[in-house]
Amino acid sequence: MSTVKRLLCIAASIPMISAHPPIPTRGNSFDWDSTRYLLAFGDSYTYVQGTHGYPNFSFIGDQLNFAYDAKTLLTNKIVQNQTGTAEGGPNWVEFLTKCGLQEGLTSPLHCERQLWDFAFAGADISVEHTPLHHNYTISLVNQIAQYKQYGHPVLSPKVNPTETLIAIWIGINDINDSAKYPVHFPTFYNDLMATLFDSVHVLYALGYRSYLFMNLPPLDRTPGNQATPTPSPNATQVSWFNGALQHHADGFAAANHDANVLVYDAHSVLSDIMDHPARYGVVNTTDFCAGYDQPDIEWNYEAYGCPSPVDTYFWFNSGHLTSHVHEKMVDDLERALKRWK
Ligand SMILES: *[C@@H]1O[C@H](CO)[C@@H](O)[C@H](O)[C@H]1NC(C)=O
Ligand SMILES: *[C@@H]1O[C@H](CO)[C@@H](O)[C@H](O)[C@H]1NC(C)=O
Ligand SMILES: *[C@@H]1O[C@H](CO)[C@@H](O)[C@H](O)[C@H]1NC(C)=O
Ligand SMILES: *[C@@H]1O[C@H](CO)[C@@H](O)[C@H](O)[C@H]1NC(C)=O
């Protein structure tokens, strides 16, 4: 079976097992080739460093410096270097847009497909459910509130909603932070999703109609979790979370017939890379290279006990994928976006 076939889960054509009535196919309004803007929200898997961002955490601002003006946003540049992302090189939104891929500084305004990235490293969905990692962390809910207040008024004259895709990848911190909470997890994850989709509605009310949601990677298979008989989160928790995401995305699509909603099954493609690493140029799926953050790691990996270069590893460190794995995933994601009509 081709990878793509198994990976796709398009809310607009819900499978028969769905609990609610099928949503009429309207489609046609989403076209990746004419999508000129990507607005991204999320955590360290998604954030890019900005020249006006919090070092190692954001493109722009932080929770304690929440406001920004038009000039700050429009003169901001994406930094691409070893510390420009949390994966040692370009991440998925950069591969997807090809904006900020080059070493050095890139203004999103100069990209053919502009990347406006409001993700914040270490973010969870909301303090309603889990505490902030730092007092400067901007939760997903606050990223969207901040965008509504300061970003949208500046970008909206140019960033036409019909040419914009909203990309959201969130939950990696939420599921880890809450893994041992004494709660009924299916209910807890459902509550997280209710909060997330309240914020998605804020974007919908601003006029955005196309939404890409990424589900959770196999976080039960991080190096730490592979080394223990009791992974935390475990595979069941990850599947509960992803089920809740799919359910809420389906509900959002059903309630808003003019919305284009895609839940991309990152879990499947990333599991496929782990299960068949050689097909993707990966040799190490079990561990990460201890010297991953060293300035000379690109050529001097053996000095850090790593038998092969970092870009042959699946895991960049204890919780992040390598830039190479982001790139391989995007090869598939891009095909999915082109088929999504
Ligand atoms: C950013 O992260 C890098 C790599 O971990 C570290 O060397 C650097 O000191 C950090 N920068 C700041 C400003 O904290
Ligand atoms: C990456 O670029 C930023 C901004 O120019 C700079 O502060 C940081 O030190 C650079 N990091 C590396 C590893 O070169
Ligand atoms: C944020 O946290 C830091 C470190 O814990 C502390 O020094 C600082 O006062 C806090 N800032 C605010 C505004 O709470
Ligand atoms: C995973 O964790 C959940 C929540 O603690 C628990 O209910 C479930 O039994 C665990 N599953 C496995 C396979 O250990």
Ligand SMILES: *[C@@H]1O[C@H](CO)[C@@H](O)[C@H](O)[C@H]1NC(C)=O
């Ligand atoms: C995987 O990486 C770890 C840590 O660098 C290393 O000890 C191990 O030998 C590697 N395994 C393979 C198959 O390369």
Ligand SMILES: *[C@@H]1O[C@H](CO)[C@@H](O)[C@H](O)[C@H]1NC(C)=O
């Ligand atoms: C998960 O949370 C634990 C603390 O609860 C932390 O030590 C660990 O680094 C986190 N793992 C990841 C992959 O972020």
